[in-house]
Amino acid sequence: xxRFLLRRGALLLATLFIASIxxxxxxxxAPGDPIAVLTGGRQVSPEARAIxxxxxxxxxxxxxxxxxxxxxxxxxxxxxxxxxxxxxxxxIAQRAPTTMLLVVYxxxxxxxxxxxxxxxxxxxxxxxxxxxxxxxxxLAALPSFVAAxxxxxxxxxxxxxxPALGDGVGFADQIKHLTLPAVALACSSLAxxxxxxxxxxxxxxxxxxxxxxxxxxxxxxxxxxxxxxxxAAIPITTVTGLALASLIxxxxxxxxxxxxNGLGSSxxxxxxxxxxxxxxxxxxxxxxAFVIVNSVVDFLYALLDPRVSLGTAAV
Amino acid sequence: xxITTMKLVALAxxxxxxxxxxxxxxxxxxxxxxxxKFLGLPSMTSxxxxxxxxxxxxxxxxxxxIDPALAFDYPENTVVSTLCDALLRQQPDGSLxxxxxxxxxxxxxxxxxxxxxxxxxxxxxxxxxxxxxxFSLQRxxxxxxxxxxxxxxxxxxxxxxxGPDRVRLxxxxxxxxxxxxxxSMAGVIVEERYARGQGQRxxxxxxxxxxxxxxxxxxxxxxxxxxxxxNPDYWDPSLKPMxxxxxxxxxxxAATLTTALSTGEISGTYLxxxxxxxxxxQIKNAQIHMGPSGETEFLIPANLTGVLGDVRVRxxxxxxxxxxxFSNAVYGGNAVGPRMSTNPGTWGYAKDAFTxxxxxxxxxxxxxxxxxxxxxxxxxAGKPLVIGTSTGxxxxxxxxxxxxxxxxxxxxxxxxxxxxxxxxxxxxxDAQARxxxxxxxxxxxxxxxxxxxxxxxxxxxxxxxxxxxxxxxxLHAALERARTAADPEQRAAATIEADxxxxxxxxxxxxxxxxxxxxxxxxxxxxxxxxxYMQAPWLAKLGQGQ
Numbered sequence: 001x002x003r004f005l006l007r008r009g010a011l012l013l014a015t016l017f018i019a020s021i022x023x024x025x026x027x028x029x030a031p032g033d034p035i036a037v038l039t040g041g042r043q044v045s046p047e048a049r050a051i052x053x054x055x056x057x058x059x060x061x062x063x064x065x066x067x068x069x070x071x072x073x074x075x076x077x078x079x080x081x082x083x084x085x086x087x088x089x090x091x092i093a094q095r096a097p098t099t100m101l102l103v104v105y106x107x108x109x110x111x112x113x114x115x116x117x118x119x120x121x122x123x124x125x126x127x128x129x130x131x132x133x134x135x136x137x138x139l140a141a142l143p144s145f146v147a148a149x150x151x152x153x154x155x156x157x158x159x160x161x162x163p164a165l166g167d168g169v170g171f172a173d174q175i176k177h178l179t180l181p182a183v184a185l186a187c188s189s190l191a192x193x194x195x196x197x198x199x200x201x202x203x204x205x206x207x208x209x210x211x212x213x214x215x216x217x218x219x220x221x222x223x224x225x226x227x228x229x230x231x232a233a234i235p236i237t238t239v240t241g242l243a244l245a246s247l248i249x250x251x252x253x254x255x256x257x258x259x260x261n262g263l264g265s266s267x268x269x270x271x272x273x274x275x276x277x278x279x280x281x282x283x284x285x286x287x288x289a290f291v292i293v294n295s296v297v298d299f300l301y302a303l304l305d306p307r308v309s310l311g312t313a314a315v
Numbered sequence: 316x317x318i319t320t321m322k323l324v325a326l327a328x329x330x331x332x333x334x335x336x337x338x339x340x341x342x343x344x345x346x347x348x349x350x351x352k353f354l355g356l357p358s359m360t361s362x363x364x365x366x367x368x369x370x371x372x373x374x375x376x377x378x379x380x381i382d383p384a385l386a387f388d389y390p391e392n393t394v395v396s397t398l399c400d401a402l403l404r405q406q407p408d409g410s411l412x413x414x415x416x417x418x419x420x421x422x423x424x425x426x427x428x429x430x431x432x433x434x435x436x437x438x439x440x441x442x443x444x445x446x447x448x449x450f451s452l453q454r455x456x457x458x459x460x461x462x463x464x465x466x467x468x469x470x471x472x473x474x475x476x477x478g479p480d481r482v483r484l485x486x487x488x489x490x491x492x493x494x495x496x497x498x499s500m501a502g503v504i505v506e507e508r509y510a511r512g513q514g515q516r517x518x519x520x521x522x523x524x525x526x527x528x529x530x531x532x533x534x535x536x537x538x539x540x541x542x543x544x545x546n547p548d549y550w551d552p553s554l555k556p557m558x559x560x561x562x563x564x565x566x567x568x569a570a571t572l573t574t575a576l577s578t579g580e581i582s583g584t585y586l587x588x589x590x591x592x593x594x595x596x597q598i599k600n601a602q603i604h605m606g607p608s609g610e611t612e613f614l615i616p617a618n619l620t621g622v623l624g625d626v627r628v629r630x631x632x633x634x635x636x637x638x639x640x641f642s643n644a645v646y647g648g649n650a651v652g653p654r655m656s657t658n659p660g661t662w663g664y665a666k667d668a669f670t671x672x673x674x675x676x677x678x679x680x681x682x683x684x685x686x687x688x689x690x691x692x693x694x695x696a697g698k699p700l701v702i703g704t705s706t707g708x709x710x711x712x713x714x715x716x717x718x719x720x721x722x723x724x725x726x727x728x729x730x731x732x733x734x735x736x737x738x739x740x741x742x743x744x745d746a747q748a749r750x751x752x753x754x755x756x757x758x759x760x761x762x763x764x765x766x767x768x769x770x771x772x773x774x775x776x777x778x779x780x781x782x783x784x785x786x787x788x789x790l791h792a793a794l795e796r797a798r799t800a801a802d803p804e805q806r807a808a809a810t811i812e813a814d815x816x817x818x819x820x821x822x823x824x825x826x827x828x829x830x831x832x833x834x835x836x837x838x839x840x841x842x843x844x845x846x847x848y849m850q851a852p853w854l855a856k857l858g859q860g861q
Contacts, residue, residue, distance in 0.1 A: 035744065047458045055461075084537045085379055085519040094536055156578050164574045165566065165581075167539070259564075259571050261539040272736070 079277030099262035118197020139191035165259035189243035200232035241297030358407035363841030363858025373584035377565030382518025383503035384462035399526035403498035409663030409764025424489035450507035464501035489799035495763035557858025583835035606844030607660030608831035609760040631689035635721035653825035663764025665807030703755035707736035
């Protein structure tokens with residue numbers, strides 16, 4: 001276990017280092033001028049331009065600027081956002097809770113509804129299964145921004161059950177505000193998880209040892225838990241892990257559609273403004289989240305299947 | 316003056332837009348608004364009947380600063396105007412009245428004396444002093460501030476305290492545009508002690524602000540909302556706020572805004588993106604109010620060395636541009652063709668003279684035959700014309716395609732150069748980005764109600780928006796006469812002359828003058844339906860509907 005954690009830690013640091021260089025260089029090479037954002041597209045005097053350039057270290061070559069960023073970051077200073085005129089750490093601290101809550105809420109919907117529908121669908125052939133198949137086919141093909149549209153038009157505009165924008169104040173209000181975004185974000189992943197669960201459970205149900213257990217009169221509940229789900233869990237975990245990891249990236253689209261004050265929408269705005277410090281910090285945060293989710297999935301493999309051992313095959 | 320509106324639309328522009336019809340341009344021809352109706356649009360909505368607890372006011376994006384020295388675009392101006400007072404006040408009809416300066420007069424053409432109003436206090440209870448005025452103006456002049464208003468105040472050579480309640484501005488030359496500037500962001504007064512204490516953090520979420528306005532800053536979470544609450548000790552009883560708290564919220568996506576207005580989550584906004592105009596008209600619980608605006612849409616020649624260097628080509632293009640279709644497509648028909656180069660909403664003085672000049676000028680005609688003849692005369696047939704555009708900016712892109720059609724119809728070889736929304740702004744700031752592009756379009760406005768404010772910004776050799784290096788001595792002389800004329804009628808006459816020279820020489824080609832669009836929940840009324848919301852605290856009049 002310790003070895004697993006050490007390896008994963010080292011891997012995370014290496015990934016972060018490489019990603020930080022790649023992202024910084026990409027931002028540097030991308031066209032655009034942060035001064036344009038500062039001046040609102042107005043011609044400014046050469047003196048004013050020089051002051052802004054110096055204030056934000058815009059004239060230095062790439063390695064110098066990167067080194068400047070890296071040393072500050074290692075000292076806990078993530079820099080200053082040109083676009084919002086606040087410290088990047090403040091910016092992240094204000095926006096991270098919304099994004100985290102949205103991701104957790106969406107993950108719960110994906111796991112509970114996706115796996116639930118998958119199991120029901122696998123065990124109850126007939127009308128229920130057909131209905132689930134049809135629904136998940138539609139959902140799987142539904143991009144989150146289209147889902148957002150449909151949800152807003154029905155539940156916010158027509159029925160007035162949920163708000164159409166903003167992230168709310170206080171837990172209950174936040175949940176109310178985040179329900180439509182979470183459902184929009186969950187749709188396609190939920191369908192994918194449900195389909196994989198259905199297939200895995202079906203496959204496992206047909207296996208010889210399950211049939212034997214049934215013929216021996218082992219209670220159905222026990223068969224489901226011990227023989228079917230246990231073995232079906234590996235592919236389900238894989239696809240759920242992938243779905244959850246991708247949420248971290250997909251969240252920006254939904255945040256924008258619902259005007260949420262989260263990390264994803266900030267990342268998009270910052271990238272448009274060539275706001276280096278913000279792009280760098282949020283991207284790296286996403287890398288960290290991605291690596292952690294994947295590590296958790298690998299850890300679960302080992303729990304679920306004794307043949308997989310931590311620190312070797314999984315890494 | 317100047318200012319280029321960059322409505323940077325987020326990447327996910329079309330997310331919720333399908334709901335409202337993404338790029339949902341009205342296709343059927345709307346009825347074009349008549350000139351006489353356009354000139355008579357009201358500058359206020361009906362007065363509020365009573366107070367309301369709170370309102371949520373949308374801005375097209377989150378404000379990035381509430382420092383008046385750095386405020387240059389709709390979101391910042393709307394918020395700063397609600398919080399702060401300027402030395403002079405722009406009335407909804409564009410006229411100038413005393414503001415924090417209860418009296419102002421020119422001793423001599425080069426000396427403006429401002430008498431400060433007695434009994435004015437900042438939110439923290441500190442009285443307004445001449446030192447605060449000197450500090451605020453000096454701050455605008457100081458390049459270290461990184462601000463935008465040093466050029467418009469460039470004739471101020473000294474700012475001195477002239478008694479316990481007086482400030483004297485000594486000028487290097489006569490400047491009767493200065494009172495107008497002092498009624499806009501350049502004339503907003505902040506508290507010296509507070510601003511010095513905050514340094515560069517002044518106007519940020521962390522540093523806050525300290526002004527004298529009818530509202531004070533209550534809470535600002537960047538990216539989420541900026542809340543302002545009533546200032547109970549406000550000096551002007553006529554602007555006592557009717558709405559106790561206003562939450563400003565940035566909503567970048569036009570379709571999200573449309574949805575939020577229909578669910579009542581947004582109480583009102585001044586529209587900067589009209590791409591969902593049709594859908595907004597359909598909202599049952601909100602109403603669109605139209606009024607006088609300061610905006611005009613232009614095609615801007617990027618340089619005068621290419622095909623647009625010939626005035627005959629510029630004229631031909633102007634004759635070939637289908638203004639009616641453009642107005643229908645973008646503004647539901649609520650824009651007029653430019654008989655003069657500047658929106659009638661900018662006539663803050665000498666209205667009769669400007670109205671007469673407008674009526675005497677011909678309505679811009681669509682005349683392809685004459686345009687083709689001009690192109691042949693100029694020997695420009697088949698010459699390339701590259702128009703800069705961005706498909707991510709809906710109005711810009713509609714304009715670019717309309718110009719493309721016009722140019723090709725008269726024999727030019729026109730093409731588009733598409734860049735990302737965030738790179739479109741570089742056409743305005745970076746001479747390198749303009750290379751290889753002949754023209755691009757924008758919506759722009761002046762800071763106070765005088766046509767000269769905008770004309771000077773793109774025709775004066777040092778104008779902030781003069782991208783092509785345009786220089787016309789005759790036009791410069793006319794503007795100089797306007798700037799140095801104490802008498803408003805004389806100033807108007809010189810300004811009209813300058814405008815006629817613009818229309819004859821077309822350094823920029825005006826497309827249309829749109830109306831101002833205020834959309835507000837039907838439960839509310841009282842907000843100004845005029846561009847003065849950008850410079851003075853008129854939003855304080857917002858309150859309960861009848």
